[in-house]
Amino acid sequence: MRTKVAIIGAGPAGLLLGQLLHGYGIDNVILERHTGEYVLGRIRAGLLEEGTVALLDEVGAGARAHREGLVHGGIELAFAGGRHRIDLKGATGKTVMIYGQTEVTLDLMNARRAAGLTTIYEAENVQPLDFDIDRPRVGYVRDGVAGEIACDFIAGCDGFHGVSRASVKPAAIQTFERIYPFGWLGILSDTPPVSHELIYSNHERGFALCTMRSTRRSRYYLQCPLDDQIDRWPDDRFWDELKRRLDTEAADKLVTGPSIEKSIAPLRSFVAEPMRFGRMFLAGDAAHIVPPTGAKGLNLAASDAHYLAVALREYYDDRSAAGIDHYSDKALARVWKAVRFSWWMTSMLHKFPDTGTFGARIQLAELDYVTHSKAAMSSLAENYVGLPF
Numbered sequence: 001m002r003t004k005v006a007i008i009g010a011g012p013a014g015l016l017l018g019q020l021l022h023g024y025g026i027d028n029v030i031l032e033r034h035t036g037e038y039v040l041g042r043i044r045a046g047l048l049e050e051g052t053v054a055l056l057d058e059v060g061a062g063a064r065a066h067r068e069g070l071v072h073g074g075i076e077l078a079f080a081g082g083r084h085r086i087d088l089k090g091a092t093g094k095t096v097m098i099y100g101q102t103e104v105t106l107d108l109m110n111a112r113r114a115a116g117l118t119t120i121y122e123a124e125n126v127q128p129l130d131f132d133i134d135r136p137r138v139g140y141v142r143d144g145v146a147g148e149i150a151c152d153f154i155a156g157c158d159g160f161h162g163v164s165r166a167s168v169k170p171a172a173i174q175t176f177e178r179i180y181p182f183g184w185l186g187i188l189s190d191t192p193p194v195s196h197e198l199i200y201s202n203h204e205r206g207f208a209l210c211t212m213r214s215t216r217r218s219r220y221y222l223q224c225p226l227d228d229q230i231d232r233w234p235d236d237r238f239w240d241e242l243k244r245r246l247d248t249e250a251a252d253k254l255v256t257g258p259s260i261e262k263s264i265a266p267l268r269s270f271v272a273e274p275m276r277f278g279r280m281f282l283a284g285d286a287a288h289i290v291p292p293t294g295a296k297g298l299n300l301a302a303s304d305a306h307y308l309a310v311a312l313r314e315y316y317d318d319r320s321a322a323g324i325d326h327y328s329d330k331a332l333a334r335v336w337k338a339v340r341f342s343w344w345m346t347s348m349l350h351k352f353p354d355t356g357t358f359g360a361r362i363q364l365a366e367l368d369y370v371t372h373s374k375a376a377m378s379s380l381a382e383n384y385v386g387l388p389f
């Protein structure tokens, strides 16, 4: 098989890149390790920046998001027993949209199917080959039969644990990492959200987040120890602990119910530099991870896909390598700003085991400042709605 761009991974980065390239007349094949159903079953991000929604529109996959997504003009920060609204729309003119990653993925998969593009699911032993010379290939095994795709470029969109970044010679890559000393315990429940906007709570018992997927489906998170186990958290214990970390009004309003998903995710900041290795590019979680506090992971995957698609269009249409030569620097400049913002939100809102009462007081001073200074509020809002790309 031969294609122009072989994409490894059918997550948001790979699927969006595939549709953008298709729109620019650049043929591509996606190789995905799992089945489509498995990919769709992974409960992950749920908040889209306007720029991400615009990219879904560009590839003709945004209609359902506009119909079913919830547009939010603000978020609330809860601390010291009270709640304070950050007016995102007032500060920036922009909004964010609640629309689950599972739905984004489904819409992109449907667009891909409608366009008749090839996706090879359940591809085992996927291996990017010869990307440091001019004839890259991707090897794989499907149903026990070995296959190979010859291509001009490889796009490694295979997430943090993927094979693409792991295939780069250690001397060619530099990584930057911060692992946080806690995780997020999350549940999904078919209950109405406690508030129509997100509540981020800084509490002496630990951080809590009230978010949602729709007007009938809620997503709640609690900061938990890194070595915590799901089976130690029956639903009743989760709801009791969440109520303790909210202000009285929210705790009284909270509607509880059986969880339909429960998971613990570690929090990490990670960046790999560069994002290009000869004829292979990394995009999305394959190159960087942010803690979910700033809601940036999925949105960064989308902006990387955009930068890479535009660079490849320039290569094919204008016969210019300038775009692909600058892809890494351009993407990393936006990535590092989102990494900084996500780290800052995480630092301001979580209980850190090593900073003690001094650290807790600094957090309260910062939250008081952020919710009362117009300049500080605008800075948070500008980053939260997403920096331009």
Ligand SMILES: Cc1cc2nc3c(=O)[nH]c(=O)nc-3n(C[C@H](O)[C@H](O)[C@H](O)COP(=O)(O)OP(=O)(O)OC[C@H]3O[C@@H](n4cnc5c(N)ncnc54)[C@H](O)[C@@H]3O)c2cc1C
Pocket: 008, 009, 010, 011, 012, 013, 014, 031, 032, 033, 034, 039, 043, 044, 045, 046, 047, 101, 123, 126, 157, 158, 159, 160, 161, 162, 163, 265, 283, 284, 285, 286, 292, 294, 295, 296, 297, 298, 299, 301
């Ligand atoms: C548990 C969890 C919760 C999260 N919650 C949030 C959140 O609340 N807010 C937020 O903004 N972000 C969140 N994120 C981050 C967000 O989901 C990711 O940033 C986003 O999925 C990145 O998309 P991607 O396409 O780069 O990577 P992925 O979605 O990871 O997709 C990579 C794809 O590559 C495939 N793959 C991997 N290895 C191979 C291989 N060897 N061969 C072929 N295919 C391969 C995988 O199966 C997968 O389908 C969360 C992430 C996790 C893991």
